[in-house]
Amino acid sequence: MQQTLILLKPDAVQRRLVGEVIGRFEKKGLRLVGLKLVKPSRDLAEKHYAVHKGKPFYESLLSFLTSGPTVAMVWEGREAVAACRLLMGLTDGAKSPPGTIRGDFGLSVQNNLVHGSDSTENASIEIGLWFKPEELVAFTPTDATWVG
Ligand code: DAT
Ligand code: MG
Helix, strand or coil: CEEEEEEECHHHHHCCCHHHHHHHHHHHCCEEEEEEEECCCHHHHHHHCHHHCCCCCHHHHHHHHCCCCEEEEEEEECCHHHHHHHHHCCCCHHHCCCCCHHHHHCCCCCCCCEEECCCHHHHHHHHHHHCCHHHCCCCCCCCHHHHC
């Protein structure tokens, strides 16, 4: 079963959208296997966004992610990586369709509320950055045979 790392970035926490956004992942049928509130260090933010090092928005992105509490989560389910990216929408909130998290709640490119891993390989790396193995709780939901 696939797992993916989802972050509710500082804008989602500051704007009190945590419950709303978590509800969307829950209602989709994904299951929560890890959850914590973190104020990311510069070191963690650099590792998380290493692929963007050198880009013009890199420094601003790091200050944004380290600016306040972030909710870090691991969600699991069939095709979890792609399913979560579809729930999130496009990177740019202004161009993201209504019905998606970014499309419904933002206009910004940088302050786009949510991060989701973009491949199973990156999901595994990112989960390792944000969580210790013992912080993930495996369980079989009672409705597993219905949800898929
Ligand atoms: P995504 O978060 O949709 O995977 P990404 O990995 O390309 O997007 O970029 C990581 C984050 O960096 C993104 O969520 C917001 C920010 N970002 C991307 N492109 C940007 C740009 N042109 N200007 C400002 N911030 C940008
Ligand atoms: Mg990305």
